[in-house]
Amino acid sequence: MAVLGFPTMKRQMRVRQENVMAILLFATVLFVLAPFAAAQPTFSTTTFLEAVRTKFGKPASCKHPTCICSIADESIAWRLLSEYGSIFVAADAVRVPSHCIFENEKQVTEFQSSSRSSSEIMSGVTIELQDEAMTALLNAQAEARRIGLRITPLDGSIAGKRSYSDTIRIWNSRYLRALDHWVRRGKISPEEAQTARNDAVLVQIRKVMDWESTGLNFGTNIKGSIFSSTAPPGTSQHLSMLAFDVVQYANRNIRAIMNKHGWYQTVANDPPHFTFLGLTEKELPSRGLKNIVKGNYKFWVPDLK
Ligand SMILES: [Zn+2]
Structure with a gap:
């Protein structure tokens, strides 16, 4: 075992003291932050x-x-x-x-x-x-x-x-009225509207999304989007x-x-x-x-x- 000189021993003691201080500081920070860490939602990154x-x-x-x-x-x-x-x-x-x-x-x-x-x-x-x-x-x-x-x-x-029929009835109260409105305004042709009245639900949703993206609203009283006014049948x-x-x-x-x-x-x-x-x-x-x-x-x- 090597015998250390006095200046070397002093330096090593100082280093040990600094290490102890650093560990104490780290432990204090952990202690203070622990309650906040625990308060985070368990699945905060869940999409x-x-x-x-x-x-x-x-x-x-x-x-x-x-x-x-x-x-x-x-x-x-x-x-x-x-x-x-x-x-x-x-x-x-x-x-x-x-x-x-x-x-x-x-x-x-x-x-x-x-x-x-x-x-x-x-x-x-x-x-x-x-x-x-x-x-x-x-x-x-x-x-x-x-x-x-x-x-x-x-x-x-x-x-x-x-019921499912409730959702059809409420949807139609907006959808059919808006079709009539836009036909009267000349924005949708009578033939196009007639086809749209008989389309399957998913086709109706697709068409309404397309029409509303061009400014032809289907919501209550032709204001806003129909999707905020009522959900399509079945949804x-x-x-x-x-x-x-x-x-x-x-x-x-x-x-x-x-x-x-x-x-x-x-x-x-x-x-x-x-x-x-x-x-x-x-x-x-x-x-x-x-x-x-x-x-x-x-x-x-x-x-x-
Ligand atoms: Zn509701």
């Missing part, structure tokens, strides 16, 4: 598509909206997911369809009859929702009542569950019994109470429409949702990168 793919148990290769949505037309798949897709990352306690569109009444009836649901009379109309969504809504209504407010259904029983969140349209949506306190009970506005430009996600607001980014503010309202929509 929306990945969250849906995982939830549906689809293979790792299924990363594209056409596969996630089970719709071959890429632009329709993107559009449906971006408009109405938030529902697909709802809490596991509720049931969501494994594709973006129900093709007929039979598919809707099968989904609805095999999901646990309950009905309540609200403002004189029957509202039916999945059990967890109904319990949360009743709790929200009770909380609102305690501060002298009400949460009531908009436009009768279609505020809750809808409405109301079919899943996880949506509820609220009369008092403009009241900030009502929105806060709905949010607290897992109900969020998820369709941009449709503020009366709330979706039951059954999650806390802090959990939503971890499911691939982002919030956007339009008007006075905050919408939780898919973060489609």
Whole structure:
């Protein structure tokens, strides 16, 4: 063993002291930052598509909206997911369809009859929702009542569950009226409109997307997009019994109470429409949702990168 000279020993002691100080400083930083690290969402990097793919148990290769949505037309798949897709990352306690569109009444009836649901009379109309969504809504209504407010259904029983034929009827109330309007304005030919009236749903969606991209709006009263006004037949969140349209949506306190009970506005430009996600607001980014503010309202929509 070499015998060290006194200056060398002093230098080594100083180096050891500096190392100890550095370790203590590092430990202090870790101690201070630990609570913040723990507060981060577990899946903060999860994208929306990945969250849906995982939830549906689809293979790792299924990363594209056409596969996630089970719709071959890429632009329709993107559009449906971006408009109405938030529902697909709802809490596991509720049931969501494994594709973006129900093709007929039979598919809707099968989904609805095999999901646990309950009905309540609200403002004189029957509202039916999945059990967890109904319990949360009743709790929200009770909380609102305690501060002298009400949460009531908009436009009768279609505020809750809808049938496939309901979604056709509501879509046609905009779609057919807008076709007539644009024919009168000379923007769409009578022959083209006649064909469009009888097209299959996916073809109607494709054509409306094309027309609206040129400024021919199909929304309520020919204002805005039809996709913010009503979902195309078979694509409405109301079919899943996880949506509820609220009369008092403009009241900030009502929105806060709905949010607290897992109900969020998820369709941009449709503020009366709330979706039951059954999650806390802090959990939503971890499911691939982002919030956007339009008007006075905050919408939780898919973060489609
Ligand atoms: Zn709605």
